[in-house]
Amino acid sequence: MYQEPRYLVGWLGFSSLVFYGFWDISLLPLLLGSVAFNYWLAGHLASGRRSWLWLGVAANLALLGWFKYALFFLSPLPVDASRITPLVLPLGISFFTFQQIAFLVDVYRGITQRGSWQHYGLFVTFFPQLVAGPIVHHRDLLPQLAMLGAPTSSQLQTGLFLLSLGLAKKLLVADNLAPYVDQLYSAPAASIVAGDTLMAGWAYGLQLYFDFSGYADMAIGLALLFGIRLPKNFASPYRAHNIQAFWQRWHMTLSRFLRDYLYIPLGGSRHGLPRHLFALMVTMLLGGLWHGAGWQFLLWGGLHGALLVWLVVWQRCIGFRLPTWAGGGVTFVGVMLAWVPFRATSLEHTWALYSGLSVWHWGALGDLATGLSQGVMTLRSPGLLIVVATLIVLFMPNSMAWARRLGQPPHYFWQGAVVGGIILVVIKAMVDLPSQAFLYFNF
Incomplete structure (x- = not known):
């Protein structure tokens, strides 16, 4: 079995970002920013303070709400919502937002641990399921990434x-x-x-x-x-x-x-x-x-x-x-x-x-x-x-x-x-x- 999975993890992570960037490279910083913020926040959840969890859930839902629901919620108001709402829906935002909310809740509950940033980055951006699921839990994918090697026949x-x-x-x-x-x-x-x-x-x-x-x-x-x-x-x-x-x-x-x-x-x-x-x-x-x-x-x-x-x-x-x-x-x-x-x-x-x-x-x-x-x-x-x-x-x-x-x-x-x-x-x-x-x- 391949004994040095971090290089394979890094290559898969980089390839996944290239894959996402092919759709619209201007939105790649949004994905990377979401990954970095949630990984940083997970480091504070071990303290047991629920306020950190609420901050993470609120921030993720606010990001999703702005890109996906701003026009919907502003449409009943007497304003031209199209001028203040985003024109592009980032590919896969619903899926990677839900995965990261579940990750924060699981870290807070002690079900999973944050792990390395390479593993976390690949967990969120893994290209086969990044844009339309299945929704994957960190606790299920992390052990596989830690032992990642050549696929069997x-x-x-x-x-x-x-x-x-x-x-x-x-x-x-x-x-x-x-x-x-x-x-x-x-x-x-x-x-x-x-x-x-x-x-x-x-x-x-x-x-x-x-x-x-x-x-x-x-x-x-x-x-x-x-x-x-x-x-x-x-x-x-x-x-x-x-x-x-x-x-x-x-x-x-x-x-x-x-x-x-x-x-x-x-x-x-x-x-x-x-x-x-x-x-x-x-x-x-x-x-x-x-x-x-x-x-x-x-x-x-x-x-x-x-x-x-x-x-x-x-x-x-x-x-x-x-x-x-x-x-x-x-x-x-x-x-x-x-x-x-x-x-x-x-x-x-x-x-x-x-x-x-x-x-x-x-x-x-x-x-x-x-x-x-x-x-x-x-x-x-x-x-x-x-x-x-x-x-x-x-x-x-x-x-x-x-x-x-x-x-x-x-x-x-x-x-x-x-x-x-x-x-x-x-x-x-x-x-x-x-x-x-x-x-x-x-x-």
């Missing part, structure tokens, strides 16, 4: 598999769905009917899943190529049998962050039903706001908060339990419909889409059924792609399950064959398709 094989699979999810599914989703959400408000709204939620829910889980697979795969294990971020969320199970499977690192640093401090489920419901709703509202500075994101968080509150009340007050298949169906439909405000451009846009549910016509849903029944769909047809993608998320093993199966010695040949085949298809897609940014770069 198993890590290289699994890393290449996940990297290629993530690219395929993004380029072959998410990017092919993107034009159709844009079409659905740009329809005139007066023409929207129930079938259009159902398709809008369904198609966008699939696009977002394959886009973001594809990025997560790529991040985990890239990290394995350097001998670093990142936490998994998805576990077949659309197979969840209730909304609570969905959040245990969707963007799992964010769900754990919200649980550990917001929901539990608010009281969790330990102080009676009213406090429990309050903690759930506040957590989901703030989770929605974390995703974007808009009332539609608050609405999305509120919808999920309401679904979680209803589930808790149902479980406590009503003895009847839906069969697993029925609960899964209700959850799938509810989650897909709740994606509508997440993709909509405003509350007015959201209202127009939801109002369409009161006008029952097949609309886009009927177009899908007609195309399938006539057998005229091509492989890139959005209707066929939606059906195939739905079958994948509901019945196929997820990326991590495939990686475990093909990572066994008897399956090495098939692992290589799958990686080679995927890469060939992905290269062709990269040539043929227009470039589409990862959706979660916006959050």
Whole structure:
């Protein structure tokens, strides 16, 4: 094993900064300043003074608030907010801010220690997960950085598999769905009917899943190529049998962050039903706001908060339990419909889409059924792609399950064959398709 990891740590840290600087080098000092401030502050938290912790949390939230939410909070005021608010949202600011807040809280609680500045710098800036997660805890990454060495052959094989699979999810599914989703959400408000709204939620829910889980697979795969294990971020969320199970499977690192640093401090489920419901709703509202500075994101968080509150009340007050298949169906439909405000451009846009549910016509849903029944769909047809993608998320093993199966010695040949085949298809897609940014770069 490589016995001098500090050189590798330094090289990875420098490379990560170069990677971030390629997007906008003018914002690199912001990232470095955030890293330096939090590392310095962590040195004072060992004193046990809570004021240092509050200073760190407030400073991080103020930085995030200025760049991400200033326009949102100033918009109701009689001022021209565009003149005093930033024009550029720094890439990944939500992710590296949350990671550093969790780090400060963990240092204060004695769960982790500050460590060397090289390790801390790489913990924050590690390029595979810097811009869109998964959210990584210092206590999980520090031991790996301290023992960092050459990756094993198993890590290289699994890393290449996940990297290629993530690219395929993004380029072959998410990017092919993107034009159709844009079409659905740009329809005139007066023409929207129930079938259009159902398709809008369904198609966008699939696009977002394959886009973001594809990025997560790529991040985990890239990290394995350097001998670093990142936490998994998805576990077949659309197979969840209730909304609570969905959040245990969707963007799992964010769900754990919200649980550990917001929901539990608010009281969790330990102080009676009213406090429990309050903690759930506040957590989901703030989770929605974390995703974007808009009332539609608050609405999305509120919808999920309401679904979680209803589930808790149902479980406590009503003895009847839906069969697993029925609960899964209700959850799938509810989650897909709740994606509508997440993709909509405003509350007015959201209202127009939801109002369409009161006008029952097949609309886009009927177009899908007609195309399938006539057998005229091509492989890139959005209707066929939606059906195939739905079958994948509901019945196929997820990326991590495939990686475990093909990572066994008897399956090495098939692992290589799958990686080679995927890469060939992905290269062709990269040539043929227009470039589409990862959706979660916006959050």
